[in-house]
Amino acid sequence: MDVHAGQQDPGGLQYSLVKLTPEVLDILDRAVPRLSSEFADRRPPKALVLGIGDGVHVSIFEAGSGGLFIPAQASVRPGNFIDLPIQYVDNNGNITVPYAPPIRAAGRTPQDVQQSIVAALKNRAIDPQAVVSLAEQRTSLVSVLGDVKQAGRFPANAAGEHVLDAIARAQGPESQGFDEWVVLERAGRRASVPFGALVYEPRNNIWVQPNDTIYLYREPQTFVVFGASGRQATSGNGAPPPSQIAFDAWRISLAEAVAKAGGLSDDRADPGAVFLYRGETREVAQSIGVDVSKFNGPIVPVIYLIDLRDPAGYFMTTKFAMRNKDVIYISNAFAVESTKAMTYFRTIVGTANDPIAAATQAATLRNLLSSASTTGIAVAVP
Numbered sequence: 078m079d080v081h082a083g084q085q086d087p088g089g090l091q092y093s094l095v096k097l098t099p100e101v102l103d104i105l106d107r108a109v110p111r112l113s114s115e116f117a118d119r120r121p122p123k124a125l126v127l128g129i130g131d132g133v134h135v136s137i138f139e140a141g142s143g144g145l146f147i148p149a150q151a152s153v154r155p156g157n158f159i160d161l162p163i164q165y166v167d168n169n170g171n172i173t174v175p176y177a178p179p180i181r182a183a184g185r186t187p188q189d190v191q192q193s194i195v196a197a198l199k200n201r202a203i204d205p206q207a208v209v210s211l212a213e214q215r216t217s218l219v220s221v222l223g224d225v226k227q228a229g230r231f232p233a234n235a236a237g238e239h240v241l242d243a244i245a246r247a248q249g250p251e252s253q254g255f256d257e258w259v260v261l262e263r264a265g266r267r268a269s270v271p272f273g274a275l276v277y278e279p280r281n282n283i284w285v286q287p288n289d290t291i292y293l294y295r296e297p298q299t300f301v302v303f304g305a306s307g308r309q310a311t312s313g314n315g316a317p318p319p320s321q322i323a324f325d326a327w328r329i330s331l332a333e334a335v336a337k338a339g340g341l342s343d344d345r346a347d348p349g350a351v352f353l354y355r356g357e358t359r360e361v362a363q364s365i366g367v368d369v370s371k372f373n374g375p376i377v378p379v380i381y382l383i384d385l386r387d388p389a390g391y392f393m394t395t396k397f398a399m400r401n402k403d404v405i406y407i408s409n410a411f412a413v414e415s416t417k418a419m420t421y422f423r424t425i426v427g428t429a430n431d432p433i434a435a436a437t438q439a440a441t442l443r444n445l446l447s448s449a450s451t452t453g454i455a456v457a458v459p
Contacts (some may be wrong), residue, residue, distance in 0.1 A: 080352060080380060080408075083422050092378035101365050101381075108361045109398065112240070112261055113280040114269035121237040122286050127166055127182045128216030130268060133190065135161040135174060136208040137198070143202035145176060161213050176201055187211060191406040201275035217287035221247035224257060224293045233287040241275055243285050250293055255327040260292040271298075273327025298324040300334055300399055304407035306348035307339025324399070331383070341385070341407055348385035350408035355379055355400060 083089055095101060113119065127133065138158040139147045141397045146159045164172040170183030172190070177197035178386045182190050187209040194207040214232040222228045226248035233240075240261065244250065250272060263286060272293070274281045285291075299321040302308065308322075313440060322337050331353065335341070359369050362377035369377055372404035383397075 080350075080382075082455075085151070089144055090378065092380055093362065093370055093372075094380050094382060095365055095367065096382045096384070097390070097393055097397065099393065102393060104361065104364045105398070106396075108358075108364070110270055111281050112270055112283050116143070116261070116263060116283055117267065119283060120130060121284050122233070125184050125188070125214075125217045125233060125235050125287065126184050126209070127211070128187055129166050129170060129174055129183055130215040131182075131211065131217075131444065132163045132165045132213030133172060133187065134210045134212040135164055135172070135194070136236070138206040138208070139202050140204035145205075147200050147203075165213075167450070186273070187445070197425060213357065217444075219243050219285055219287065220290045222290065222292045223260075224295050225249065231345055235287070238285050239282045239429070240285055241282050243289075243291055244293070255325070256295050256297045258294055258296055262290040263288075263401060271327040277327075294449075296401070298399075298402075298406060299400040300324070300403045302334075302405045302407070304408050305342040305409050306335075306405075307342050308337075317386075324401075325423060329399050330395050331397040331399060332391065334399050334403075335394065335407075338405065343455040345409055347408045347410040351383040352406045352408070353381040353383065353397075354404040354406065355381070408432070432457045 080094060081090070089237075108323075136158050137143065137146055141147070141157065147157050161174065164174070166172055166182045169179070170181060171179035172182045174180055174194055174197065177194065178192050180190060180197065185193075191209045192205045193206055194209070198205040198207075217233040218230045219233050220230045221243055225244065228247055230244050231243070238246075240259065244259075254272045254276070258269050259272050259275060260267060260269040261283075270281055276282075301321055322334070329337075335351070356376040357365075357367075357379045358373070359375055359377055362372075362379060363369050365379075366376060367379065372378075383394060385394070
């Protein structure tokens with residue numbers, strides 16, 4: 078009753094009460110953070126392009142001796158080609174090739190640079206051909222940082238790789254994985270998912286792009302349970318029950334969370350009044366039917382009502398995914414509250430009745446003593 082009434086309290090924190098239904102479950106499932114939804118481009122990375130600072134190896138071939146690069150006495154040396162020293166892409170995005178103007182390299186593939194070199198030398202060399210390969214990769218890198226065994230920057234794989242492949246190049250996470258979170262940052266956008274989501278939901282294991290940053294960190298997921306839970310009811314050793322309960326998994330359902338808390342106390346809980354407290358984004362809150370106009374800020378406080386008197390409620394709790402720092406409140410049954418009220422009333426009545434009973438006993442004793450002194454009868458006073 079207090080939860081229902083609190084929505085109308087203008088002096089309190091505003092929140093919205095939402096009953097858990099299959100439609101709400103579908104909306105919440107679609108709103109779960111996923112790398113595949115934040116970075117919707119699922120195509121493999123394009124061919125690697127050169128950037129400022131990259132080093133390229135250039136070999137130039139001519140059809141015969143006596144040309145621009147192969148002297149007439151070339152018979153004393155094997156082959157009809159020349160290897161240039163490693164050429165680094167300068168700040169203007171160019172590389173230098175003898176007898177040719179600056180060759181544009183930044184933002185182009187090695188094959189494109191080859192064609193430009195051949196075009197620049199075709200009128201001076203004898204049927205020139207060029208081979209350009211990446212010697213030192215300094216711009217197309219992938220950074221894997223945080224709670225991994227070997228953090229660092231790794232050259233992007235020309236064949237393409239997924240997020241788990243990049244983490245494997247850093248020798249994997251330090252811990253078991255279910256407490257690990259993975260953050261992917263790309264072109265100013267960022268998204269985070271549990272590490273388990275990459276393993277058990279392959280659509281999250283998206284392609285890595287050059288210059289991506291992958292960061293792993295460990296954050297144990299916990300939730301809090303208040304009210305008439307079996308765990309609190311059975312903690313009779315004098316120690317307070319744990320205030321937080323760990324997931325001990327990358328994802329658990331509401332049903333599993335309630336089970337971790339010892340279930341509902343048979344003699345105290347109201348199965349029809351189980352509440353889960355959570356902050357939802359304005360978009361999600363509006364999708365589940367909340368009037369967001371009365372809330373300020375990007376997060377809307379929402380209380381979900383779960384009715385476990387309805388057998389269908391148990392099926393819905395198995396599909397309701399818990400989130401880190403969720404709060405569960407299991408309300409007492411109305412009979413328990415009535416019993417508390419009667420006990421309190423009995424205590425008050427008993428407290429008020431004790432002086433009256435003592436005064437009555439004292440008056441009775443005085444009358445008894447007075448009668449005994451008049452008649453001369455001895456009275457034994459306890």
